Amino acid sequence: MRLDINTVKGEKRLFVGGNLITISSVIINMVSVIIPTYNREHLIQESIYSVLNQTYKDLELIIVDDGSTDNTEDIVRAIPDPRIQYYKLPHSGRNAISKNFAIRRSTGTLIAFNDSDDTWVNTKLEKQVELLAQHPNIGFSITDATNYRTGQIISTRTYAVQQGIEYANIFNRMKENRFVVYNPTILMRRSCLDITGLFDETMPYGAEFHFNILLAFYFDAGIIYEPLLWRLIHGSNDSIQTPVENLEGFMNTFEYLYNNNMVSKKYLNKAKSHAYRQIGHLFKQAGNGNAAHHNYRQSLKYNLLQPICYWLLLKTYRPDQLSPAGN
Template sequence: MALHRDDIHDGGPTVSILLPTYDRPAYLCEAVASVFAQSYDDWELIIADDGSSEETRAWLRGIEDPRVTVLWLPHSGVPSISRNAAIRQARGRFIAFLDSDDLWAPAKLARQVEALLASPGCGWSYTAVDLIHPDGEPVDRSGFAPWLPHAGDITEHILKIEAIIAIDSVMVDRHLLMEVGGFDEGQRFGEDYDLYVRLAMRSPVHVIDEPLAVVRASDGVNYSANRIHAYLGWVQLYARYARLLPTRRLRAIARRRRAESLLVLARLYAKAGQTKNAWRTLLHGTPHSVLAYPSWGWRAARVVVGAGLRMRKRRD
């Protein structure tokens, strides 16, 4: 369901915080605590519960603060549906996002509100983030590429995944968010980057080069399956961008990124023993991908050979 400007309600707090959740009560408790610990207190918190179990629902019913609203939603398993439901209820000038297993630094809202008010030409903002393991221990980032703060018109940087943006770090003017239509509920993976592209095409962004959000890394459960679904999402996303982006350069970037995502998806299928899906992915993507860049063909051939060798080893 799309969002429209008619859904806007004025006269509320400065910031509406949107927190979708489905169970994980221990993490949820920490996330909500990080909201109450904010040095900036002109906010409302809208928790969109996606049909959680009674343990989580009982904990949510126990929150006694007039700034907190809980939306009791039927389970969908689609965060975009929960986030859009919360957006429709939001009254703040700015919207901030927090996932139920992540955290904020105490100065997060204050710093971003100040930055956006001081930069009237920017309709949204994001920050650097810290990473923690599921148990709360910091992630060793010594082997990671350095984080780069891209500001201004970052559409191309987002398409190339050069701008690394966590949804927990984003704050956006509510009117801008409504103009771009909120989250695409049909985009099940990569829906956050889809939103960033649409925001970037409408407004420059302000970046704060300081980790004001804390993102909990995946626990590794169903890692391969999750990566397959994620790359299915990237292929879907870039196929749409290749048709709809406003300039030839941006559409060319989208075509190349789609082709690269198809190769990764085929490799993931092959490693998972889904050889037919690997070949089907490459066959489906060949015509457009070869046009996107000539080297795609021989790279696809290597994937096919690798998939065949894996199948032979399994038979032996």
């Protein structure tokens, strides 16, 4: 079948078998790359150029600034590339709002996400676009990632598999907490949004995991077992508020999955047990023994078969494990 694309007066016209189909709002083969940002003047330029320097050039880059108070805007506007669109919104503190704003203004048939502190290997999009083009039954593609702190690589790989490509539904692995998906590795078909919907803007934290697991529930993935994302891990001295709220968002997602008959009560309980245990660890590391004790008890409430959790719970009874505020 003959397929030709012509542009007439700025309008895409697709000829399939000699028949004319006009496409006014969605541009065929273009990737819409979305970067939300907030006060990342020291990092965002590297992230932007890692997108602009991709070997796959047919892209638009939509940057949504969540009301930065630093020089982020000046840095973005100084980059002379017509593929960049920059929008500045009032500060909300919710990436979901920024991402949905960008999605609504995007024009590509493929959508990718990056974070303003992460960078891509320059062949990332090319490899993923080719994969999706060759496998029309797959909804999205993900890749492996390298995790690092400034000047130090923490892990060169995320997945145990070292090479190759896998085509699979990864939902069961995700619901069992055996598989992580980093949102900046995703390249997805725009049509997936007709099923998943947009990001949940009611979730202050955890909206990315919520979106990722819905995507995995409804669509098969093409997994490229090659680290094509450099993911920056911030200092361990940061407030524990964000990781705790992310874990609370994780539990809220499993409540949603359970209420919509997507997982059984067994997996809801496993998710809650895991999240409360991790929250307990965070409070223990912060020296708040009472909060750690409470969360370890909550973890055991949802899964009694955790010998290590009993041991951790007993340790919170020791005076040297309790914070002064908890006495």
